[in-house]
Amino acid sequence: MSKLLGLGIAATGLAHFAAPAAFEPVTKLAFADDIRNWTYRNGATELAIGLAIAAAPTRKAGFAGLAVYAAWLGKRVLARR
Template sequence: MSDVSSKPAALPKIAGLTLAATGVAHFVRPQLFEPITKPLFPRNTQQRIYAHGGIETALGLGLLSAKTRKAALLAGAGYLGYLGLSAARSTR
């Protein structure tokens, strides 16, 4: 029987591992991210793919530890805001 009280503690770690793996995938298979990245960042697309991969890897790793989780969440909110503004800017 699983302990229900451990599920909330596991969720940030699962999210962190998933985000970090996605970040690493930017380096392993950058071509997968080009269709998403190119419309928002038509110049220096490859450089942006790697930068976003690094950011997502760092954020994911930050979610793994309770000591760094709050900072990673705040940084993640800023990153999402940056991506949202970039998307809004690209539709003009």
């Protein structure tokens, strides 16, 4: 199950590069400036976290990264309100 979750997160990260406009409305909630650049950065982060979760040897680190990343994004969104 974790492998599938990781691959799903990684695929979402890749989608940031294939269709960045689809992610820009969400990205704008946390990053008002340079939205396209932040869309790509978030995509790269999600790709790395997803691959870490998908691989058993790095799974714990991947989940830790996911928790930190989610908290950081949440903080960014709340700070803009």
